[in-house]
Amino acid sequence: MSLDSREVGLNRIPVADRPPVQIPFFAFRIMVGVRSADASPWRGSAPAWVASGRLRTAALVFCGRPSVSFPLGFIATLTGWFTAEVGRQPWTVFGQLRPWTQQRRFWTTPQVATTLVIFAAVYALIFLFGAVYIYRLLRRGPTALPPYAKAATNPKRPLSIAGDSPGVSSARYLPEPENDHLLTCALGSRCCCM
Amino acid sequence: MTLDGFDLGVGILFPLAPDETARRHMLAAISPVWDGNETWLVIAASILFGAFPLVYATLLSAFYLPLIVMLAALILRGVAFEFRYKSGRLRILWDIGFAGGSIVAGFVQGTAVGALVEGLAIQNGQYVGGAMGWLSPFALLLAASGFASATHCSAPAG
Numbered sequence: 053m054s055l056d057s058r059e060v061g062l063n064r065i066p067v068a069d070r071p072p073v074q075i076p077f078f079a080f081r082i083m084v085g086v087r088s089a090d091a092s093p094w095r096g097s098a099p100a101w102v103a104s105g106r107l108r109t110a111a112l113v114f115c116g117r118p119s120v121s122f123p124l125g126f127i128a129t130l131t132g133w134f135t136a137e138v139g140r141q142p143w144t145v146f147g148q149l150r151p152w153t154q155q156r157r158f159w160t161t162p163q164v165a166t167t168l169v170i171f172a173a174v175y176a177l178i179f180l181f182g183a184v185y186i187y188r189l190l191r192r193g194p195t196a197l198p199p200y201a202k203a204a205t206n207p208k209r210p211l212s213i214a215g216d217s218p219g220v221s222s223a224r225y226l227p228e229p230e231n232d233h234l235l236t237c238a239l240g241s242r243c244c245c246m
Numbered sequence: 247m248t249l250d251g252f253d254l255g256v257g258i259l260f261p262l263a264p265d266e267t268a269r270r271h272m273l274a275a276i277s278p279v280w281d282g283n284e285t286w287l288v289i290a291a292s293i294l295f296g297a298f299p300l301v302y303a304t305l306l307s308a309f310y311l312p313l314i315v316m317l318a319a320l321i322l323r324g325v326a327f328e329f330r331y332k333s334g335r336l337r338i339l340w341d342i343g344f345a346g347g348s349i350v351a352g353f354v355q356g357t358a359v360g361a362l363v364e365g366l367a368i369q370n371g372q373y374v375g376g377a378m379g380w381l382s383p384f385a386l387l388l389a390a391s392g393f394a395s396a397t398h399c400s401a402p403a404g
Binding site: 167171177178185 | 314
């Protein structure tokens with residue numbers, strides 16, 4: 053270990069080996085900014101409002117906003133990914149493999165463009181409907197689930213607990229006396245009041 | 247394909263179900279196993295990548311388009327499996343996704359096996375067959391027989 057080694061900046065790297073800078077620059081700042089907004093002081097102060105009896109304010113801080121702010125975590129994940137993937141260019145495997153030399157004989161531009169369109173279409177469909185579904189769940193707020201037989205749910209599939217799902221129908225819910233009366237939010241942690 | 251055939255077959259037969267109750271029975275029948283079956287696909291790809299990189303490289307070059315289409319179909323299938331129960335008016339959309347994803351996945355797996363049996367165009371250890379080299383009458387025939395066996399495997403469930 054040495055205390056006086058040189059910190060190599062981007063300007064010491066040959067121009068041909070530099071990544072496009074704009075995308076990682078903004079993606080990284082969006083990622084950090086999203087996280088900072090999420091942990092902002094006004095949100096952190098909610099427990100104090102609870103303590104001072106201002107439950108309504110605390111409820112708004114914790115429950116009012118997630119219905120619109122829930123995609124932030126996803127945005128942070130994506131922009132972090134952009135930062136890593138674009139920042140690594142122009143290497144596919146650093147020091148070993150350039151993106152333009154790999155498999156050029158097979159992966160023609162039309163092929164890659166086709167698969168890009170396929171992925172874009174599938175993800176657009178899934179995330180559009182997923183976002184609408186989460187938004188509706190958050191707007192509806194937590195509801196008391198009918199009691200269900202634990203054996204009838206599947207821990208690998210979180211969606212199976214939020215109501216009907218393959219193999220988990222309301223017909224298999226337990227009878228009323230065994231009801232725990234847990235007030236359970238379908239999405240769990242974030243909305244826990246109201 | 248052998249392992250996944252049962253629940254792919256259920257997906258292919260899915261549009262033939264007479265009513266919602268039958269559809270729910272079909273999905274309940276495969277719900278404990280279908281995601282496990284698809285895990286084999288991931289394991290097979292990982293083993294090829296780790297142990298037989300040459301095979302992995304050749305297969306991905308030869309089947310690049312069909313494999314990506316199959317991945318998209320499997321994504322659509324898995325999502326539709328969960329989403330159809332949460333949707334109201336648009337449930338038909340997810341049913342189409344589930345059946346369509348199963349059909350496409352079965353088709354790609356069948357043609358891939360057919361193309362492998364027939365042999366891939368390889369020179370100097372590299373695939374030279376082009377983007378559509380996997381498509382041949384024999385491969386299509388095998389895909390059709392794959393459909394037949396998949397639906398046969400799952401017929402009791404339907």
